[in-house]
Amino acid sequence: NAGVTQTPKFQVLKTGQSMTLQCAQDMNHNSMYWYRQDPGMGLRLIYYSASEGTTDKGEVPNGYNVSRLNKREFSLRLESAAPSQTSVYFCASRGGLNYGYTFGSGTRLTVV
Amino acid sequence: KQEVTQIPAALSVPEGENLVLNCSFTDSAIYNLQWFRQDPGKGLTSLLLIQSSQREQTSGRLNASLDKSSGRSTLYIAASQPGDSATYLCAVRGDSNYQLIWGAGTKLIIKP
Numbered sequence: 213n214a215g216v217t218q219t220p221k222f223q224v225l226k227t228g229q230s231m232t233l234q235c236a237q238d239m240n241h242n243s244m245y246w247y248r249q250d251p252g253m254g255l256r257l258i259y260y261s262a263s264e265g266t267t268d269k270g271e272v273p274n275g276y277n278v279s280r281l282n283k284r285e286f287s288l289r290l291e292s293a294a295p296s297q298t299s300v301y302f303c304a305s306r307g308g309l310n311y312g313y314t315f316g317s318g319t320r321l322t323v324v
Numbered sequence: 325k326q327e328v329t330q331i332p333a334a335l336s337v338p339e340g341e342n343l344v345l346n347c348s349f350t351d352s353a354i355y356n357l358q359w360f361r362q363d364p365g366k367g368l369t370s371l372l373l374i375q376s377s378q379r380e381q382t383s384g385r386l387n388a389s390l391d392k393s394s395g396r397s398t399l400y401i402a403a404s405q406p407g408d409s410a411t412y413l414c415a416v417r418g419d420s421n422y423q424l425i426w427g428a429g430t431k432l433i434i435k436p
Binding site: 313 | 367368369429
């Protein structure tokens with residue numbers, strides 16, 4: 213089925229460890245996004261990529277880096293994980309300006 | 325700064341009732357508004373997308389309306405079913421390419 217695929221679905225890290233969250237979409241969308249969702253705070257934008265080859269900071273970029281590897285793939289990297297980064301991470305993509313967003317199923321990350 | 329509010333935060337109704345979920349926003353200069361559904365531990369499923377030039381959108385038992393001048397959108401669910409139980413989120417897209425402002429959601433429980 214067409215959509216946004218995220219891996220892994222669950223991950224536990226120790227403080228200071230690094231990891232990369234993977235996201236791929238097969239809808240030929242130009243724009244891709246990384247959000248985090250925390251209880252009581254709603255979704256917050258971490259980074260986005262308006263098109264292949266470009267990335268920009270969102271609302272909460274500190275502690276994260278991203279790579280738009282090609283049009284399909286947009287990865288999120290935590291270089292040195294902190295307990296404050298315990299959250300559920302969602303990747304999303306969007307076609308043209310008149311189109312809505314399609315979300316992946318999320319990665320539940322716990323940093324201990 | 326755009327703010328999106330969803331009231332009530334939680335709603336519990338008997339099966340079969342028609343119900344309305346509310347979403348309000350402070351800045352009427354929006355590009356579009358999207359309603360999502362989120363099941364526990366799952367990702368977000370797009371329900372309806374309303375462009376700023378539209379007044380309403382319908383999909384099955386769902387009808388979403390948009391009144392830009394008053395800064396309001398409603399999601400009407402007809403003949404509610406237990407399978408409709410989920411958290412419903414609205415998100416407003418402003419003029420910039422990435423800006424998507426989220427409400428905190430309404431947790432809906434449909435009692436059999």
